[in-house]
Amino acid sequence: MSLLKLEHICYQYGRNARPVLNDLNYQFDSGNIYAIVGKSGAGKTTLLSILSSLASPTGGHIYLNDQDVSQIDKYRFRSRYVGVVFQNFNLLSHLTALENVVLSMNISGKHFDTPKKELALELLQKVSLSPDEANRRVLKLSGGQQQRVAIARALSYDPDIILADEPTGNLDEETQDEIIRIFRLLADEGKCVILVTHSPIVAQAADYVYELPRH
């Protein structure tokens, strides 16, 4: 039994549009890093949207522990089972790094034994952000720092699956390495990490690589 299983996944934007994804059959398991690679426009972000239930596949099924994901409330799925690190982070700019993380905890509706603020600070520390940086508005953080906040937010409700879209996109090499190190750490903790990327360095770091076919 796989944690996440795609069966004949197809997707097209609009009825008469050219299909972006065509008959994908992938499996994802805990404790591994997966890299989905492809050229720009190959449909990587689209696949990530489907994996995070932001979009429903136009064909095929996704199973989470053998349960059809379409049966799960998509808000619940997004706020409990998968943590998404968006390509452009999608952090709320009027909040601090810490508040972004706490907000995500609140939305999940999950019960936490430790106070949420403490937990959030710990998470931010884990992705190498100081308490001072944690209390800054996200707009006053660098791209790399925002990337870490986004990762911390994706981890905030302790999901089994972490999805990241081009996690090293605009980062310098040193920061890229640091981010990859964090993902490795998470996989070692038992999470299933799925990275969508066009970067060969990231693909190299992954345990498994799925390449999206060119159209």
Place this chain on the structure above:
Amino acid sequence: MFLFQNALKSITRNKLRNILIGIIVLVIAVSACTALSIRQAAQTAKEDTLSQMTITAQISFDRTQAMEQMAQPDMENGKPDQAPDADTSFDRRNFDFDILQGSSLTLEDYIQYAQAQSDGDSYYYSGAFSLDATGDLLPYGTEEDDEESDESSETSQDFSMQPPGGMENGFPGGGERFQVNTGDFAITGYSSYDAMLSMFGEDGSYMITDGEMFDETSEELTCIISNELALYNNLSVGDTLTLCNPQCEDETYTLTISGIYTNSASSSEEQNRFSMNDPANNIYMNYTALSDIADASSEADNTTTDSSGEEQSAALNITLAFTYTFTNIEHYEQFEEQVYELGLSEDYTVSSSDLTAFENSLTPLETLSTTALWFFLIVLIVGGIILVTLNIFNLRERKYEVGVLTAIGMKKSRVAVQFVIELFLVTFVSMMIGTAIGAAVSVPVTNTLLSGQIEKNEQSNASVSENFGFDPGQSAGERMARPDGSPAVSYVNSVSSATNLTVILQLVGVGILLTIVSSLAALISIMRYEPLKILSSRS
């Protein structure tokens, strides 16, 4: 409740947006509070006075209605050979003065109708007729040797008589005219001191300067006469007056003078050329005695011959003025309804001149109140439109925020709730500040606007007065009572409190309404948002 915390953070971290909404709501709140307070003040002023006011009312013949009925072409009696257009012209020969006069009600009728009154209500009445002087006695204002003037006072004339019901109440029945035969003296009899008080007590222009008031119930023919008449005829308390029926000199009555009164308001009135119309020739007594004279007169059964040679009774005819008093407006309104069930014809109306005067006194405040209502509605509508527009713009700006929140798993409905909480908080804080400002300024603003409105009313009344010679703000009775033209209407010219619980509750309603209206736009657009589209359009 993280939604509430989120809302608070969102408000405090996006000050500009919320200050803009706040200012608009504040303007609406101040305007609404002032406008509603003005309305409340008008309402309070009216209710307070009405609840304390003793209302006096008269039953009078509705001449307008009778005229209308007469003007209706009577189909049954219409002549069939008449040209079709003929019935559009008014035939003066059809003019029935008897109908217009109305069959006057008797004292028994009036007392019967009093059954429609409630506990605590009462009535009083007065009667009047005129008598002529006999012997050496001369009415005030006539000259001893001037035979012609004496002649003229003997001739039968129709003119309006002074209201026997008392000056304050105006003419009984709001301007009904009585046809009376001119005599030298107007004899008025009152049913009770209540009835007299309405003349003697209230404006203070009448005063007993010698002797005493006649007995309220005595059947003796005692009376009080004016100081002028006493001086003119060298009469003093205890002397007697011998008067006769103007139609029949042989029918005489002797009255004993129990007191002499002065009337500070009357003596200067030059325009009263007929002696009976000079207030100095008013003689007052009680109704019992007056009606005894009338009874004696009809027993005497004297007759006169009129111009057409027909014989008519010369008996003295009492002109009645009957006044009902009510302790409150509800009693009056109930009376107005029920009196017809007791058999009063629909040709008669119940009217109250003091109620009319009171309503007139409220005119500026009520005009202001109506203006305030329109102002309030316009502010509400314009303000509402601005708020909705502003919210639509704000929401476009927040599209991304909605996208992010839903993308990380927040339900659209909860996003909507958070946004509504934000609007609600901003609206309520602004409403509270606005209400406080409005409450502080509403009394002075109301009074300033009110004095402006009164000035306007007085100006327009003055111009009507110039053109038509009377003040439209006055009732007919008041015009009669105040020939010197002093302003009869004292407008309600200030309010003391305006913003009360009712106003605050109304403002809470306004606040909720504004929140709903402005969030409606937010809710609709949030529900239509798709996070994927919002997020992908961003990147």
